[in-house]
Amino acid sequence: TKKKKDFTQTFFAFLILITVIILFLTSQPDISTLGIIFVTSLVMFFLAKTPLWQSLFIGFLAIFLLLFLIKIAPYRLSRISVFLNPEIDPLGKGYQLKHSLIAIGSGKIFGLGLGLSQQKWGILPQSFSDSIFSVFAEETGFLGSFLLIFLYLLFFWRGFKIGKKSTNPFAQLVAFGITFWITIQAFINMGAMVGILPLTGIPLPFISYGGSSLTSALIGVGLLLNISKNY
Numbered sequence: 650t651k652k653k654k655d656f657t658q659t660f661f662a663f664l665i666l667i668t669v670i671i672l673f674l675t676s677q678p679d680i681s682t683l684g685i686i687f688v689t690s691l692v693m694f695f696l697a698k699t700p701l702w703q704s705l706f707i708g709f710l711a712i713f714l715l716l717f718l719i720k721i722a723p724y725r726l727s728r729i730s731v732f733l734n735p736e737i738d739p740l741g742k743g744y745q746l747k748h749s750l751i752a753i754g755s756g757k758i759f760g761l762g763l764g765l766s767q768q769k770w771g772i773l774p775q776s777f778s779d780s781i782f783s784v785f786a787e788e789t790g791f792l793g794s795f796l797l798i799f800l801y802l803l804f805f806w807r808g809f810k811i812g813k814k815s816t817n818p819f820a821q822l823v824a825f826g827i828t829f830w831i832t833i834q835a836f837i838n839m840g841a842m843v844g845i846l847p848l849t850g851i852p853l854p855f856i857s858y859g860g861s862s863l864t865s866a867l868i869g870v871g872l873l874l875n876i877s878k879n880y
Contacts, residue, residue: 660703663694667707671714680718680725681849685837687711689830693822732847745780748773749842752783753794760790777858779850782842797856798839805832811877820880827869 667690674683691711695704719725731742739747752768755761766787769776776784786794808828815821831854838853840846852862 656699656703659694659697659699663690664707675718678722681837681851684849685830685834685851688833689826692829693826696825697822728847732844745774745848746844749780749783750844752780752787753843756787756790756794758791760786760788760793763788775850778852779838779848779857780842781853781857782839785856786842801832801835804828808832808873811873815876815880817876817880820876824873824876827873831866831869 766784769784812821812824841848854866
């Protein structure tokens with residue numbers, strides 16, 4: 650049938666596009682960014698009402714690809730080892746996670762106060778970019794961290810609502826994609842800083858230092874607002 654043919658064409662078009670992206674990002678190498686793009690793309694592919702088996706098949710392919718990438722680059726395996734056992738090398742590979750947890754724990758309930766972080770002064774690596782959540786948690790405490798997480802969840806809810814209300818199928822998928830991209834990136838960054846995910850080296854959206862990261866996130870928000878207004 651025509652509908653089945655359209656789904657097949659969509660499936661192969663998606664595989665070709667994601668393969669090109671994989672080739673570009675693995676040559677960098679930037680597997681963390683690749684992971685975010687892949688997960689976001691797969692979510693959009695699934696929400697496009699494609700057959701479930703296609704999404705599952707692509708997911709299984711991704712698992713095998715990840716295992717292959719870990720095998721050819723031992724440092725990726727070491728990141729997973731440190732994630733599973735942070736004390737395995739506290740002065741080397743586990744140094745960032747160790748001091749990230751120290752910073753977060755030092756904030757307690759109310760924090761040390763804005764600008765009063767101790768770990769950011771040459772102790773916590775990448776304190777202005779990758780590890781900014783740890784510094785934020787140290788300065789604002791549990792309450793500040795909870796508020797930040799709530800704001801990301803609020804962004805997700807509003808973005809998803811914009812996509813759901815859109816009457817244009819393309820605009821709807823764009824809204825869902827932007828929403829999942831920013832939210833996934835935020836929770837991967839924060840998850841890595843508290844030790845529930847391996848360290849990735851990706852910035853925290855809207856918070857981390859870096860012009861390109863902030864610019865791309867703001868462009869995404871601009872597109873969301875445009876979809877909310879016009880579609």
